Amino acid sequence: MTLHTNDDAITQREVVSRLERLPLSAWQVKTRVIVGTATFFDAFDALAIAFILPAIIPLWQMKPADIGWLISMGYVGQLIGALVGGWLAERFGRRPVIVASILWFGLLSIACAFATDYNSLLLLRTLQGLGLGAEVPVAATYISELARAQGRGRFVLLFELVFPVGILMAALLGRWIVPHLGWQYMFYIGGLPALLALYMMRLTPESPRWLASRGRMDAAKTSILDIEARVERATGKPLPPVVDMDVNLFPKRASWSDLFLGIYAKRTIVLWVCWFATYLANYGLTTWLPSVYQQVFKLPIEQALSYGLIANILGLASSVACALLIDKVGRRIWFTAAFAGSAISLLTLWAIGATTPERVLICSTLSFMCVSTLSLALYLYTSEMYPTRMRALGTGAATAWLRIASIIGPITVGTLVAAGGLDTVFGLFGSVVLIAAVVIFLFGTETKGKVLEDVSP
Numbered sequence: 001m002t003l004h005t006n007d008d009a010i011t012q013r014e015v016v017s018r019l020e021r022l023p024l025s026a027w028q029v030k031t032r033v034i035v036g037t038a039t040f041f042d043a044f045d046a047l048a049i050a051f052i053l054p055a056i057i058p059l060w061q062m063k064p065a066d067i068g069w070l071i072s073m074g075y076v077g078q079l080i081g082a083l084v085g086g087w088l089a090e091r092f093g094r095r096p097v098i099v100a101s102i103l104w105f106g107l108l109s110i111a112c113a114f115a116t117d118y119n120s121l122l123l124l125r126t127l128q129g130l131g132l133g134a135e136v137p138v139a140a141t142y143i144s145e146l147a148r149a150q151g152r153g154r155f156v157l158l159f160e161l162v163f164p165v166g167i168l169m170a171a172l173l174g175r176w177i178v179p180h181l182g183w184q185y186m187f188y189i190g191g192l193p194a195l196l197a198l199y200m201m202r203l204t205p206e207s208p209r210w211l212a213s214r215g216r217m218d219a220a221k222t223s224i225l226d227i228e229a230r231v232e233r234a235t236g237k238p239l240p241p242v243v244d245m246d247v248n249l250f251p252k253r254a255s256w257s258d259l260f261l262g263i264y265a266k267r268t269i270v271l272w273v274c275w276f277a278t279y280l281a282n283y284g285l286t287t288w289l290p291s292v293y294q295q296v297f298k299l300p301i302e303q304a305l306s307y308g309l310i311a312n313i314l315g316l317a318s319s320v321a322c323a324l325l326i327d328k329v330g331r332r333i334w335f336t337a338a339f340a341g342s343a344i345s346l347l348t349l350w351a352i353g354a355t356t357p358e359r360v361l362i363c364s365t366l367s368f369m370c371v372s373t374l375s376l377a378l379y380l381y382t383s384e385m386y387p388t389r390m391r392a393l394g395t396g397a398a399t400a401w402l403r404i405a406s407i408i409g410p411i412t413v414g415t416l417v418a419a420g421g422l423d424t425v426f427g428l429f430g431s432v433v434l435i436a437a438v439v440i441f442l443f444g445t446e447t448k449g450k451v452l453e454d455v456s457p
Helices: 012-020 026-059 064-092 094-112 118-146 152-160 162-180 184-190 197-203 208-213 217-235 256-260 263-286 289-295 301-329 331-352 357-385 388-418 422-443
Strands: none
Touching: 012 208, 012 217, 026 064, 026 094, 026 118, 026 152, 026 162, 026 184, 026 197, 026 217, 026 263, 026 289, 026 301, 064 094, 064 118, 064 388, 094 118, 094 184, 094 197, 118 152, 118 208, 118 357, 118 388, 152 162, 152 301, 152 357, 162 184, 162 301, 162 357, 208 217, 208 388, 256 263, 256 388, 263 301, 263 331, 263 357, 263 388, 263 422, 289 301, 289 357, 289 388, 301 331, 301 357, 331 357, 331 422, 357 388, 357 422, 388 422
């Protein structure tokens, strides 16, 4: 059924139908680049501390417990930012929250460069985390709401690839900058996104799906017409006819309790398990490994940073494979295989003993290649699991478990390393990701190729 013309009033169902008929064009690519640039620097800032630590540990005579708390307190700020950012995005829109969070974490990154001791850096990293925690889940929600069902996995994950690229750049630049220019310059670079914040409001429209879900139909119509005009100019061809998608819509505004009602209770629990397990293995290890190579195995700082760089290069390669293949393989199968692969790598290292840096490098890199794809795809999968009325809220709450894991992980590693229990770290983390593999295999929901409103009414 062909829907109304541009002169008629628009409905929420028509907004969805008109977004679904849009062909991929240079406009969508440009939007992904704009928002993705911010996410790139979010990743850069979040992981920069891993490559700064080998320089400041001897400078400030930090103990293993100090290192763990410095890493973890940044994630305390991110935990608060994820919860508050998701709530604000449901109330005020996706775009203003993205812009505000970028401005916040960019300026706080510059402030971190002026830290004079352990305590001042601890405070500034905690405050910076508020912006880091809010930006990524809201940005992923925004990009998902612009995507059509066909090929949505590839569309969103090609955007999400900027996150592992940001991590890789933190490793590449840290490998050279920290020994030659000083650790402060990593924070200066992390402050660059503050310059982007003022341009984002002008270059990106608000999500028509969100506007329609809030009953702001005039604004939704203006936004969708703007997007259609940009896509038409980009393709140089008339747009296909608008066809009724006959999607399920539920106009009620969401609250926190909705995360545990009906079909969303199981989804919420499954997602929280996946987020916790992924980032316990990811940030719990990657932020620590350069310091482990230096402090436990006594490697020179440049070699320790180089080992971290190897893991990040291969992690990016596996993430690219995920982006290209996940629409064919499916979410549930990919997640199960990736969790299982990470578990096998970590439990093998636990079984044979983390007695040499080479063993740690090989097994931890294999695990990182698996969890890197999970870190990427979880933003896609989470945004598919909730309807528009609570998508940012649900994604923010789920990513809060990312932050909880990222708080617990470094402290756990620090405590166990100080007690000489490096092997136990890998056994513990491997067991957690093995549990996640079983949970997603038994209770995961497949979403590939389905319209968001049909997956999550």
